[in-house]
Amino acid sequence: RQNYHQGNYGYGHAKQALYELILLKFDIPRERYHYYMEHLDEIEKTLAVGAEKARLVADDVLGRVRQKLGY
Numbered sequence: 001r002q003n004y005h006q007g008n009y010g011y012g013h014a015k016q017a018l019y020e021l022i023l024l025k026f027d028i029p030r031e032r033y034h035y036y037m038e039h040l041d042e043i044e045k046t047l048a049v050g051a052e053k054a055r056l057v058a059d060d061v062l063g064r065v066r067q068k069l070g071y
Contacts, residue, residue, distance in 0.1 A: 003009040036043055 004014065
């Protein structure tokens, strides 16, 4: 804001500064994204572990529901 009010700093400069700030702010998440897109097998392994954990919880809950319903 201060640069804009002092002059010689227009919207083009502000957009460029914002662009550079966004690149800096999201540098690490962008690197992680590219890493995992190149290593899809790691994503599948993590999803499989999560699915097994969810299955254990769901089996327990469904077992209690079936018991209450008399199945």
